[in-house]
Amino acid sequence: MQVVEFIERVGAYILDSILALGNFALFLIRSLMYAVLPPYKLRLTLRQIRIIGAESLMLIVLISTFTGMVLGLQGYHTLHLFGAEDSLGTLVGLALVRELGPVLAALMIAARAGSAMAAELGSMQASEQIDALTVMAINPVQYLVSPRMIAGVVSFPILTVIFNVIGIWAGYAVGCGLLGASGGAYFNNLAANMSRHDVALTLYKALVFGVVVMSVCCYKGYHAKRMATGVSRATTEAVVLSSVLVLAWDYFMGSILL
Amino acid sequence: MYASRTTQFIVGLFALLGIAALAILSFRLGKISILPTPGYVIYANFDNISGLKPGDEVDIAGVRIGKVLGASLSDNQARVAMEIDKGVQIDNDAIASILSMGIIGGKYVSIQLGGGDKTLSNGDIIRQTQSAFVLENAIGQFINNIGQSGGSKDSSSSQDSQQSQQKK
Amino acid sequence: MNSESNGKQTANAIEVRALRRSFDHQHVLNGVDIDIPAGTITTIVGPSGCGKTVFLKHLNLLLRPDSGSIVIDGVEVTRLGARGLNSVREKFGMLFQAGALFDSMSVYDNVSFPLVEKTRLSAREIDERVRRTLAAVGLEGMGHKFPSEMSGGMQKRAALARALVTQPKILMLDEPTTGLDPTRTGSIHQLVRKTQQDFGLTAVVVSHDVPEVFSISDRVAFMHRGRMQLVGTVDEVMSSDDEDFKRFLAGRASGDDLESQVVS
Incomplete structure (x- = not known):
């Protein structure tokens, strides 16, 4: 009997997972579809770009500065062992542009804006505000989710590129300013080794991460349970799941595209 | 209503900053050219x-x-x-x-x-x-030369062989 | 097609037949049958968790039934697609249990919201209608406040204004007086009665305030175990000798009622 019960439970779990995945995929498709279909929610979208993008700027500046400084410091000491300090620019720049810029920017936005978004949508669900939209014959996905998706797709690349540029200068400041690598070589080597391909990669990754983070955070908030713990749970799950997906997706994209 | 002029201004500034950063990354740091280089x-x-x-x-x-x-x-x-x-x-x-x-x-x-x-x-x-x-190659040759009684002429000729001057 | 009050007094705004819905093997709606005549206030009472709110959310299809039929103004709505649904929903105004005001907007923006989003009225017409509706619910000059700055009773009034501003034909009120003191409960009840008469609405009220709510009701339905156990005028229902209803009126709960689950 216990065996049968166990098998039943595994089966139910697998079925639930497939259903959840399908549900998420439909949610993603609908939110993207309504983003391109009229009526356009330009004002809401601008407002979300302000919240997700512009208001995350200070955090991104802070994080990118320290990331660049750490890369400059550790990169210099390691390259110094081989007398290859001239390659510091390449090391810092490519690490930022190819991996750290898009990934860290995405994680930071997920932690800051994604969590707030999941909590906001979650409490709207809990207090029946989403039902209120539906009752008014307003499509809640189009009204609430699509503007956030567009805002993510716009904001993530911008923040990522800013992250890269600030990080490269911070690496320069530590490596060349404090530790004595050659400044000219820093930028020359970076320029020689960074191609159009790398810049395209950083933008492409940021774009995909924008969709991943926004859709996961919106989905979790939108489907928050109407319980006291529903909103907090949705918020936690949104940040954890979007962070894991960003890192996993980054690996796969890196291995396919590099 | 919601998208106030402040929001529009902030978003505009944000977008401008992004474009500037992309330009710096591509042209200043990456020296990537879009026009055919002169x-x-x-x-x-x-x-x-x-x-x-x-x-x-x-x-x-x-x-x-x-x-x-x-x-x-x-x-x-x-x-x-x-x-x-x-x-x-x-x-x-x-x-x-x-x-x-x-x-x-x-x-x-x-x-x-x-x-x-x-x-x-x-x-x-x-x-x-x-x-x-x-x-x-240089290390290989160096080891060879030591093996062959270390004549100074040999080592200099080996350096010559590294150079292939093609004069016409 | 539409059987709406063509002179007939008995015209039904809503007809529900054999409506069933279960959540996780729990039969919340277990064959609901009810007619709601146009231009009346019908109040649904019953123990907590008997499925009143779930039933209400089926009427404007926030939830879809497993089986059964719902006819609104002569139109069968349970099989409608998105477009048809929207046209049905525009006939409804709904007051949610907790008000469901958008807390990122002021009261004025909340009330004008359905007009701005769903109609082509000019800004002046909208402004005029919003002010009139706010005045009707006694919130004149409060438009600039945010929901978080208002008391529960005022939030309910604002939510009522938002439900009324689109001039719906059918108004649904989910526990309009929960969490209010007796004085405010009375004033909300009077407000509901007054607006219903002023606008000639059909109203469906789900309420806990037994028997106070009966004073404003034309008809009462007692919902028990996923069914409409008693339906009739206030007098008919009050004079019935149904055991479950008597117990509900007296002690508000019996053993099996406590067992039943709360489903929102």
């Missing part, structure tokens, strides 16, 4: 270009004057195409050598100007070249 292309044939990649630096006296575009095989030699910045003049007696930055650093092409009477233009070839210094 320079000219010259070629040089080397016996061995081990480690030289497209995008590597081309310099005169340590100053960057262009970059390596690519290499192809011609007559069992590597033909390297180099893009030279506009305004830089290279004479027909110049020597192109492949050097390394530090022991494990990347390779680059260094051009030493000669006293030639003509200036190279688009599509011309630098006749005199010096191939890449391959550390493994």
